[in-house]
Amino acid sequence: MQRRQFLHHAGAALAAASAASVAGCARQAILPKSSTPPLPIPAARMASGIAELAPIKAQTDRITGVYVCTRPFRAAGPRVEAEKLDHKTIVHNYGHGGSGWSLSWGSSALALRMAQATGVRRIGVIGCGALGLTSALLAQRAGLSVRIYAKALPPDVLSMRATGLWTPDSRICDAGHADGFASRWEDMARTSHAMYQNLLGLPGRPIEWIDGYHLPGASPGQGEKVSDEPDYGDFQDRVHDLTPRSITLPAGSTPFPGPVRRYTTMMFNISTYAHMLMADFQLAGGHIVVREFTHPRELLELPEHTLINATGYGARALFNDSSIIPVRGQTARLIPQPEVNYALSTDTLGVVPRSDGLLVQAFGATGDFNNSDRTPDRAASEAAVRQLAGIVASMRNS
Ligand SMILES: Cc1cc2nc3c(=O)[nH]c(=O)nc-3n(C[C@H](O)[C@H](O)[C@H](O)COP(=O)(O)OP(=O)(O)OC[C@H]3O[C@@H](n4cnc5c(N)ncnc54)[C@H](O)[C@@H]3O)c2cc1C
Incomplete structure (x- = not known):
């Protein structure tokens, strides 16, 4: 999963156009090119429905595991x-x-x-x-x-x-092959999306829709393409209709200190x-x-x-x-908090509230492309959790 997913694939950027980029594979700035205009604060409060967001217990001693996986990428x-x-x-x-x-x-x-x-x-x-x-x-x-x-x-x-989000065009091909693959991709994405709607509401919530909040500008200077990764195919414009549009919520209408982008996405409790x-x-x-x-x-x-x-x-x-190229990715899991039902992201960090643990992932590191090393880097995950702790501390209801 990549940074872009928290916004873009996840539906956050769907109001917008193509492109925001990814954790580790970002092509362009994280924020969409356009979005719905910010709502006035009273309307935003109603739309947000988030008078309270349960605080995440972002402590390194709550890490239950650090997991590394290699994405099987083919150009x-x-x-x-x-x-x-x-x-x-x-x-x-x-x-x-x-x-x-x-x-x-x-x-x-x-x-x-x-x-x-x-x-x-x-x-x-x-x-x-x-x-x-x-x-x-x-x-x-x-x-x-x-x-x-x-x-x-x-x-x-x-x-x-895996992270467990609806990320249908995450590192799925390189930009040079996008045109040739687009129609097949759309068919795959639409078929999968329809199937997932049949898996909602089941015991144990294997699949669910969640809201997420992206904090813009949390890490100035970030948000550009990861320098050692190729430009990837970006197909979001083909499936605008599959996920709700994101909304910009102004400062004061959420527990976050500044304006945030709220998005809605599907989550897989893997x-x-x-x-x-x-x-x-x-x-x-x-x-x-x-x-x-x-x-x-x-x-x-x-x-x-x-x-x-x-x-x-x-x-x-x-x-x-040898056309399969490993793209390394690491996630840490924190002890589950059932009361935390929202995803969170910045340009450098993502959190997914899965039922088997809160997944924390750092975005944007170089050196993951063509890297088959599956040795966990606990220090990197602990740094991400500490960064998360700073965000939680800045929330009004924390
Ligand atoms: C950090 C990270 C986050 C991700 N997040 C997401 C996400 O949020 N959403 C998403 O859609 N995707 C995500 N992905 C991508 C996703 O995890 C992979 O695309 C997917 O798991 C690939 O599944 P697979 O069945 O092809 O491979 P695998 O899960 O690797 O399964 C391969 C199977 O084949 C077997 N096998 C392999 N070789 C042999 C052999 N020689 N003989 C016998 N059996 C063999 C294995 O034992 C296994 O059973 C993420 C990936 C990473 C690394």
């Missing part, structure tokens, strides 16, 4: 295509950068159509992350018999380390959500085999003639695909 966008491997068909479904959860249902629906074109009634899915689980479930729902093969299962897959996907698959008769493949020829040993390859970053080694 051309995710690889969703069928390939013949001897007598088998492999449908690739990997390389979703920072958008794997967001695009999962749409991308997997496309992969399934390719798998169904082979006419088989049973398939194998390699991988049990966001893309593997959604591929397997969609195949089951289409009446196919499905077996998942994976080296690791949730919670031990990289997908579990622990609950992945658990639900696994349970649904198994309840519907799906089988899971824990197995690692070290060479594509090992796939030929499997009984299924059609396989969906959803190995994410693992495809780089398994299929010797």
Whole structure:
């Protein structure tokens, strides 16, 4: 997840035009080019509905874990295509950068159509992350018999380390490939978005809509593109209608010291959500085999003639695909606070109020692109939590 998501992907910038940028991949200034004009204070109070925002307990001793993940970025966008491997068909479904959860249902629906074109009634899915689980479930729902093969299962897959926001064009391709990918991207985004609306209101709230607040100018000088990352494809203009517009709330109408931008976005409570996907698959008769493949020829040993390859970053080694570039990302989790139901962001920091913990992420660091190092940097997360503590201390009701 990237800084831009708190605003832009998250819907914050949707009133505006394209572009604000990202944590770690920002292309332009964080604030949208245009937005709805600020509301007068009484109207803003009514619109904000935030007379009180529960203060976040931003203490380093409340960090329950620091997690590092590598986004499987491909300059051309995710690889969703069928390939013949001897007598088998492999449908690739990997390389979703920072958008794997967001695009999962749409991308997997496309992969399934390719798998169904082979006419088989049973398939194998390699991988049990966001893309593997959604591929397997969609195949089951289409009446196919499905077996998942994976080296690791949730919670031990990289997908579990994502931030958990609707970020459908986060590091999904580079700007040079955007035109060629745009239409497929929109199809994936719309299909996924529609699917997520069917997953609202379920026990444990796997998916929910939340509000977030972006504090502009909290870090002057920030907000520009991260210098060592490419320009990324930006498709937000194509899906204006999917998320509410952001609103600028003036100083005095919120607990924050200055004006803030309120946005509304979808959040994935990943622990609950992945658990639900696994349970649904198994309840519907799906089988899971824990197995690692070290060479594509090992796939030929499997009984299924059609396989969906959803190995994410693992495809780089398994299929010797050097087009997958690791983009490192780190989050820290604080002890859950159910009373905190809002996201928060500045140009350098983001907080997401997931049910399994408050996620804190620092934005804008260089050195993450093409970096496969998954060693946690606790000091960086502690610095982010201390920065957050300063923001909390400045809030009126803290
Ligand atoms: C810091 C960070 C924040 C993110 N935030 C968001 C966000 O807010 N929203 C969003 O939409 N996306 C986000 N992402 C992106 C998202 O996490 C990924 O795009 C997504 O997890 C990729 O899922 P996947 O199923 O392709 O891969 P994985 O989750 O890595 O799953 C791969 C599966 O394949 C298996 N496998 C791999 N190799 C082999 C092998 N050789 N043999 C057998 N099995 C194998 C693995 O064990 C695993 O089961 C974020 C990423 C990072 C790093």
